[in-house]
Structure formats: structure tokens, C-alpha cells
Amino acid sequence: MTELVAPDTERYAAWAACRREFGGLEELHGDGHWFLPEPLQRDLERDTFDALLALLRRYRRDSADGLIPTDFLWIVDGEELLGFIRISHRLEGRLLESGHIGYSIRPSRRREGHASRALALALAHARGLGIERALVVCQDGNIASERTILANGGSYEAARDGNKRFWFELD
Numbered sequence: 055m056t057e058l059v060a061p062d063t064e065r066y067a068a069w070a071a072c073r074r075e076f077g078g079l080e081e082l083h084g085d086g087h088w089f090l091p092e093p094l095q096r097d098l099e100r101d102t103f104d105a106l107l108a109l110l111r112r113y114r115r116d117s118a119d120g121l122i123p124t125d126f127l128w129i130v131d132g133e134e135l136l137g138f139i140r141i142s143h144r145l146e147g148r149l150l151e152s153g154h155i156g157y158s159i160r161p162s163r164r165r166e167g168h169a170s171r172a173l174a175l176a177l178a179h180a181r182g183l184g185i186e187r188a189l190v191v192c193q194d195g196n197i198a199s200e201r202t203i204l205a206n207g208g209s210y211e212a213a214r215d216g217n218k219r220f221w222f223e224l225d
């Protein structure tokens with residue numbers, strides 16, 4: 055069963071096993087690794103994991119220091135971590151191009167419908183946050199992501215700078 059859960063410091067081993075499957079960082083979306091200093095973004099040690107989770111917790115609240123509130127959730131099947139999904143609460147700055155939601159699934163668990171179900175859950179989560187229209191963007195040519203979006207009823211707006219933009223009406 056596909057579920058979304060909050061990142062959990064008790065699940066370090068599951069996180070590291072999932073992350074190890076992603077060769078480079080290009081396919082890793084929605085996990086927030088880019089908030090870490092560059093040399094640590096590929097690091098899978100426990101203290102880096104703890105630092106990352108501490109940063110992600112800060113993004114969950116609307117803080118005074120200009121962070122756009124964002125929920126970073128894990129896609130799980132029981133104890134196994136399948137991937138990552140981000141739900142940003144509003145579009146501002148770079149998010150105007152990258153959208154409210156971004157996600158990735160570990161290579162060994164792709165093509166089982168997890169991304170489609172996770173996006174459906176994330177859209178319900180976004181609706182719960184009061185977001186009325188959600189933007190989801192995929193790179194032109196990323197067929198798997200585009201079909202994940204279409205499977206959930208996204209409506210195509212346009213292509214911009216090599217990315218295809220889709221909207222979901224949530225109200």
C-alpha cells in the first residue's frame with residue numbers, strides 16, 4: 055500500500071537504503087537534499103540524515119526568515135521507503151517554475167503505480183492546506199512523470215523552458 059508519512063529519525067536505515075539506489079542526484083526530486091551544502095548532498099551518513107531532517111522540519115512551518123512553507127513527505131510501503139514527495143504551500147520565486155509538488159520513486163519500485171498514488175495523496179494533502187489550484191511540472195520528455203500527472207487528471211497549460219506545466223483544480 056502506498057502511504058505518505060512525515061520523515062522520521064527512527065527510519066535512518068530505510069532512508070539510506072532508498073537513497074543508495076539513486077545513482078546521481080538528477081533523478082532525486084522531492085527529498086530536500088538541495089538544502090544541504092553541496093558536498094553533503096550525496097552523503098548518506100547518519101549525522102547528515104539528522105541535519106537534513108532538522109532542516110525539513112523548519113520548512114514545515116511558516117517561519118519569519120522567508121522560507122516558503124513546504125511539507126517534505128516520504129512515500130512508503132510499510133517499513134520500506136519508496137521515494138519522496140514535496141508539497142510547497144505557495145508559488146513564489148523558483149517555485150513559479152518548479153510547481154507545488156515534486157516527487158521521485160526509487161528505481162527498484164518504479165512502474166508499480168506508486169508515483170500515481172502518491173501524487174493523488176499529495177493533491178489531497180494540498181487541498182487540505184487550502185491550495186485551490188496546484189501546479190505540477192515535468193521536464194519535456196519525462197514520459198513517466200507526464201503519465202503520472204495525466205493519470206491524476208492534470209490539465210496541460212504550456213511548455214516553458216523545457217518543462218511542461220500542468221494544473222489541478224482542487225476546490
Ligand SMILES: CC(C)(COP(=O)(O)OP(=O)(O)OC[C@H]1O[C@@H](n2cnc3c(N)ncnc32)[C@H](O)[C@@H]1OP(=O)(O)O)[C@@H](O)C(=O)NCCC(=O)NCCS
Binds near residue numbers: 192202
Ligand atoms: C516519474 C516517476 C516518479 C514515476 O514513478 P512510478 O512509480 O514508476 O510511476 P507509476 O508506476 O505510478 O506510473 C505512472 C505512469 O507512468 C508510466 N510509466 C512509468 N514509468 C515509465 C517509463 N519508464 N516509460 C514510460 N511510461 C512509464 C506508467 O505506465 C503509468 O502510466 P499509465 O497510468 O498511463 O499506465 C519515476 O520514474 C521517477 O522517480 N523518476 C525520476 C524522478 C522524476 O523524474 N521525478 C519527476 C520530477 S517532476
